[in-house]
Amino acid sequence: MRIEGIPASPGYAEGPLFDLNQPPASYKAKASAAEEKAALEAAIGKAVARLAALVETADGDAAGILEFHIAMLEDDALSGPAFASIGSGQPADVAWRAALDSEIAGYEASDQDYFRARAADLRDIRDQVVRALSEDSEVALPQGAILYGEDIAPTRFLETDWSKGGGIALKRGSTASHVAMLARSRGVPMVVGLSALAGTFTGLALLDAERGGIIFSPSPAEVEAFRQSASSFADRQGAARTFLTEPAVTKAGTAVRVQVNIAYPSDVDGIDIATCDGVGLMRTEFLFGKALPDEETQYQAYRKVLEWAGDKPVTIRTVDAGGDKPVPGFTVEETNPFLGLRGIRLSLARREIFRVQIRALLRAAVHGNLKVMFPMIATPDEYSQAAALFAQEQAILAAQGVAHKLPPLGIMVEVPSVALAPEGFSDVAFFSIGSNDLTQYVMAAARDNAAVAHLNSVHHPAVLRLITAVAAFGRDKRIPVSLCGDAGGDPAAIPTLLEAGLRDLSVAPAQLAMAKAAIAGVPV
Ligand code: PEP
Numbered sequence: 043m044r045i046e047g048i049p050a051s052p053g054y055a056e057g058p059l060f061d062l063n064q065p066p067a068s069y070k071a072k073a074s075a076a077e078e079k080a081a082l083e084a085a086i087g088k089a090v091a092r093l094a095a096l097v098e099t100a101d102g103d104a105a106g107i108l109e110f111h112i113a114m115l116e117d118d119a120l121s122g123p124a125f126a127s128i129g130s131g132q133p134a135d136v137a138w139r140a141a142l143d144s145e146i147a148g149y150e151a152s153d154q155d156y157f158r159a160r161a162a163d164l165r166d167i168r169d170q171v172v173r174a175l176s177e178d179s180e181v182a183l184p185q186g187a188i189l190y191g192e193d194i195a196p197t198r199f200l201e202t203d204w205s206k207g208g209g210i211a212l213k214r215g216s217t218a219s220h221v222a223m224l225a226r227s228r229g230v231p232m233v234v235g236l237s238a239l240a241g242t243f244t245g246l247a248l249l250d251a252e253r254g255g256i257i258f259s260p261s262p263a264e265v266e267a268f269r270q271s272a273s274s275f276a277d278r279q280g281a282a283r284t285f286l287t288e289p290a291v292t293k294a295g296t297a298v299r300v301q302v303n304i305a306y307p308s309d310v311d312g313i314d315i316a317t318c319d320g321v322g323l324m325r326t327e328f329l330f331g332k333a334l335p336d337e338e339t340q341y342q343a344y345r346k347v348l349e350w351a352g353d354k355p356v357t358i359r360t361v362d363a364g365g366d367k368p369v370p371g372f373t374v375e376e377t378n379p380f381l382g383l384r385g386i387r388l389s390l391a392r393r394e395i396f397r398v399q400i401r402a403l404l405r406a407a408v409h410g411n412l413k414v415m416f417p418m419i420a421t422p423d424e425y426s427q428a429a430a431l432f433a434q435e436q437a438i439l440a441a442q443g444v445a446h447k448l449p450p451l452g453i454m455v456e457v458p459s460v461a462l463a464p465e466g467f468s469d470v471a472f473f474s475i476g477s478n479d480l481t482q483y484v485m486a487a488a489r490d491n492a493a494v495a496h497l498n499s500v501h502h503p504a505v506l507r508l509i510t511a512v513a514a515f516g517r518d519k520r521i522p523v524s525l526c527g528d529a530g531g532d533p534a535a536i537p538t539l540l541e542a543g544l545r546d547l548s549v550a551p552a553q554l555a556m557a558k559a560a561i562a563g564v565p566v
């Protein structure tokens with residue numbers, strides 16, 4: 043039986059199934075409320091200690107997620123209701139579960155992918171403490187197992203030994219979740235949105251996280267075909283690594299610039315600058331996590347990336363909050379957030395917040411080769427207003443004698459109005475095509491909705507026609523055009539994008555080698 047889903051981290055895994063939803067070992071109730079409270083306190087302490095030990099061995103992003111979990115566990119607001127229920131006669135495990143489940147239900151009910159993804163963090167915290175409350179009698183995880191279930195907790199991911207293979211198959215999940223990000227950076231195959239996944243499975247399964255699917259109880263012919271695909275993927279990956287250190291060129295010898303997309307300044311720690319042509323997109327909204335970052339925090343973050351890149355360009359995008367990336371205290375509740383106050387629209391509506399980012403960017407610009415771009419531009423007037431704010435802040439910094447530089451200002455081409463009528467933007471310094479949003483807006487298919495994922499294809503002639511037109515407009519007007527959507531790192535889309543006239547792609551760091559290898563096979 044094959045179930046189709048969405049690939050969240052490419053690769054193949056063949057192994058025994060492991061049900062993520064197995065009930066944890068049972069808790070033995072105590073004699074008094076005081077003992078129950080002490081048991082819960084001890085279990086929270088134990089969970090915090092386990093997480094702290096994991097932080098020691100985790101890298102940048104993983105450590106950040108674990109520290110976030112520790113902070114939540116130490117927050118009295120989260121445990122308060124559980125201690126109150128113990129006071130009114132509940133055993134510790136029931137009280138803790140009920141308190142956390144009600145919190146989780148709130149997150150799950152959100153119509154925004156970001157908050158639904160955070161429910162997985164809360165489930166993780168819940169289960170860490172339940173586990174600490176119970177005897178450690180859990181079923182051991184077989185080596186190279188395919189973990190399947192509704193969703194997976196980040197700590198569960200981090201505690202798992204992936205060195206012997208294995209993968210993740212989720213009924214829900216999201217390609218935007220923390221776990222998906224970790225799986226991509228560690229090369230663990232993962233498929234989400236397997237909506238037909240129901241019941242309990244045993245035995246061997248085949249996880250195809252390149253196309254997105256899982257096969258249960260495979261026939262010998264299915265195993266054979268799967269192993270061929272897996273070995274072709276491994277060959278392509280192995281061969282791709284030899285391209286990593288070389289500049290990207292097509293078969294005909296045409297040079298293609300390949301830059302990387304990053305979200306956190308720490309993302310550059312694992313990348314050798316010699317393997318890429320700079321940063322084509324730094325998404326700054328992730329700096330706007332739980333609180334709005336101040337000017338100094340932003341300045342240091344941008345400066346770190348600029349100094350890492352040396353002479354190579356770093357394109358930092360001003361905050362693209364809203365849509366599926368809400369920021370508390372900044373974004374607004376909307377019925378249709380993808381079509382609402384998002385990206386530059388929000389920045390222009392909340393100028394006091396935008397000006398802080400502009401100042402940080404102007405100051406950081408002296409430390410490298412900075413370019414700045416605006417997200418979700420729909421009209422020339424929005425670009426002019428944003429550029430005017432840069433000019434105003436520049437004048438203020440100059441009057442104050444603060445070191446700064448005005449970087450070239452460009453725009454994302456991700457709203458169809460810009461791709462259809464680029465002539466209004468002849469004065470911008472560069473274009474960067476956001477194929478993720480351009481595709482969802484052209485096809486009217488939300489990028490975070492598994493049910494319409496089949497419509498969300500950059501290969502549709504309507505999308506390709508727009509990309510081709512923007513590339514031609516750029517050539518004609520001598521405006522550089524790049525593409526920083528996920529299609530740029532997809533080996534299946536790269537030939538089409540180069541044929542459309544693009545010569546500048548920006549890809550996820552894990553896709554760098556495969557992208558360069560795919561470019562080498564294109565005849566143009
Ligand atoms: C895009 O839309 O293609 C893009 C690169 O921006 P984001 O994915 O951050 O919306």
Ligand code: MG
Binds near residue numbers: 456479
């Ligand atoms: Mg976008």
